[in-house]
Amino acid sequence: MTGRPDDIHPVAPERTQDPQGTPPPAREGIELDTDALEREVERLVDAGAPAEVIAAKVAEFEPVDAAETLAELEPEASIEVLQAMEDEAAAEALAHMDLPLAATVLVDLDPPEAARLIDLMEPDDAADILQELPRAVASDILARLKPKRAAQLGKLALYDPRTAGGMMTTDILVVREAGSIGQAIDAIKHQPSEESQTEVYVVDEQRRLVGTVSMRSLLVGEDTAPVAPLVTRDIDVLTAEQAREEVADLFQRYDYITVPVVDHDRRILGMVTIDDVVDIIESERSEDAQKLVGVAEDEGVHSSVREKMRGRSPWLMFNLIAAQAGSVVLLVYHGFIEAIPIVAAVYPVIANQSGNAGQQSLAVTLRGIVRDQIRRDRVPRLLMRESLTGLFTGFAVGASFAAAIALMHLIVPELNWRLGIVAGLAMALAMPVSCLVGGAIPLILDRRGFDPATASSIFLTMLTDFLSYGIFLSLAFLFRSWLGVGAPPLHAP
């Protein structure tokens, strides 16, 4: 990336105040490269620059980058810088911080300043932070706001942040169905609005949602014409209680930009916009990779050791039991292993390989489930394809394994071509079964109402270990005289 720092300032002052109004010179498209500015801030901090200087530099960032840079500073430093920033920039940066951090910062600010910043935020961001604050601090802040604003935020803070109600903003444009376009435009003049709203909501006398009218049709219409004929009716709505995962799936599937949230009388409460949904989509999806190996969905790369342990330990404990169950075959056959101990160097490879083949089927099936691509009547065909893939690859890989074992005879005399044949055959048989199991486990968990990502991987490994050990050792036992294993084959030590 060759991004110049300028590329990320949407409001670089020298351009906004350009007196000629000529366009800025051609430049490259925006790029993600905040490192240069971050390094500059670090340099200023290390040089002991005054908070005002650092604040001016931080304010040049996009809010999300400013938030990140502030989060990197020592707590006292970041509060000092925030206080030195202009209120609007400070409020925007706070709104983009992780909630717990934003709450910590707000608690440490003077209450009047904290209230000023909360007042400047969009209602949904403000409500989210208020929910994180100690009750006393939150009430103190609400008491300092205008009563109407306090009531709005207090109401929003009642919604669970993991629902549509908790995600919505209440700064929306609403007009009456009964009036003229001129009246509607007049109403819009006096309402706050998120920039992302393209459609104006139309309500009846009881504030029940009737439909939407596009900004464009108001713009090109006559002032005296009525609004009603322009209204698109029967639009999709959310209820405040819908889970945010469901909201994310809906936005993704139906390409919504904004969706209104209504109560049970269809009165409009607010709207959810796609930019809040995008973060959920991203985080839901990358959570799956973590859940698959038993990491709590909220564990981040910088979580504390205690948090990491709390999430992972139960899973590992469960895995310990599963792993022992998987290797119970080894205990059953341990007399035989004593008779031909070289097999103990062979079965881990078979288990590893068929475990991996199973993980591949698991990953593909899981993605299909997440993307809602698997219809019930297609399941048999899907599992058949996974098994066939495992069978064909199993024979190819098994043949290579047989050859490798035959070759290793030069170094380890007990590894001979006969053992190679048995091991290769075991691999060729274990892999299709593992692929079948890897495809089936998430489907079964999903069908039974469990999260198909959670613990799929444990069950899979247990089963593929069990299968690989079992198939290989049974085959070896079956062919024991061909392999030249002396009697007694199942002796006690």
Next chain:
Amino acid sequence: MTGRPDDIHPVAPERTQDPQGTPPPAREGIELDTDALEREVERLVDAGAPAEVIAAKVAEFEPVDAAETLAELEPEASIEVLQAMEDEAAAEALAHMDLPLAATVLVDLDPPEAARLIDLMEPDDAADILQELPRAVASDILARLKPKRAAQLGKLALYDPRTAGGMMTTDILVVREAGSIGQAIDAIKHQPSEESQTEVYVVDEQRRLVGTVSMRSLLVGEDTAPVAPLVTRDIDVLTAEQAREEVADLFQRYDYITVPVVDHDRRILGMVTIDDVVDIIESERSEDAQKLVGVAEDEGVHSSVREKMRGRSPWLMFNLIAAQAGSVVLLVYHGFIEAIPIVAAVYPVIANQSGNAGQQSLAVTLRGIVRDQIRRDRVPRLLMRESLTGLFTGFAVGASFAAAIALMHLIVPELNWRLGIVAGLAMALAMPVSCLVGGAIPLILDRRGFDPATASSIFLTMLTDFLSYGIFLSLAFLFRSWLGVGAPPLHAP
């Protein structure tokens, strides 16, 4: 989900034509449940219903659901139904189909009908499909369109679909900076526009982008007032060549709804909207889980056996080598294993457990890399935390393992508390190292410019196998006399 099929019709006819204009009755929020309608279509098809009847039913769906339902039908049936649908609905459904399928369908339609449908699509969708068509068919269709439209689509089709240029639409609202608000509104009346555009683009005489003006400020301004003072200047722009992954990252980070695309003279070419970006975000993220286990990113749940094998086999072949390398320790120690064969039932459990612990660290670190949360100077702290997590959990899980082995003594006499102590200690030591390795591998791959997801998992398993076998067998060998292993400890059979 209790969704009634009605919930997913945004334009249910009986409501749109409601003569009283009263709001529809309160209903639940939208939900994802298209199964009921899908089943109905299937029933109609099975019953041999005429294409017109099926088409009417399919047209009740949202376009994306209609596309999916058509894709489920037999090819001839789906073309028949599409022909029976109204052109607009058919065009929308086609635009939501997978590209190769949409292309197949278009090729089979009469050229005039195909051209009509292409003409009704949004330019970016139309251009994407044209790129998929055989050259002759595409030119034939273009020749049937109005020259201006054909030129627009032909130009769009030149952009690589994996770039901003390939994602953008050219249906955008553009006004002159020099005029009045009234003139701007007049210009908007005559331009097509995507619904998602909230800001109107402002250009100079050379069509160079100067900035944006919001619909709202045009709406509430006086007709005679000039546009220039309302313009927000220095907005973020994309170039047509930027890769779509980069575009997705930018939208996600900066919460854009739309971003204009400009050429190197800053002339406006089109705009990218977030709904097209969402699909990329989702698919990029869920690809990682597949790449981690060596599945090609484009393998879908319904890919053919041949495609599945082509993507997976090389990885499994590589894994075979890695797995054998990992178990080389077993060959080195195989004389010792013969002396105390019960260990062959113990080390797979240790390898499995520390492999899992490593996978957990890997998943968390990978997510941190993908979300761009890992700063270089934080890496040592991060790896330290992973190691400590492994150490503490290792001791807890190791103690349980030791106890389990001591208990199993009742069934398998060779499993005794001394072996339990050694096995538990080995687990406690192997786990922190595995966590360290699991955290380090994706960081190293990323630093060296490789995709951190690809093959991380193979390297990790190889190393954790190697470590677990090595640590356990070395410890057991060290304590061999305490474990009561008779001389000679390293005999040949």
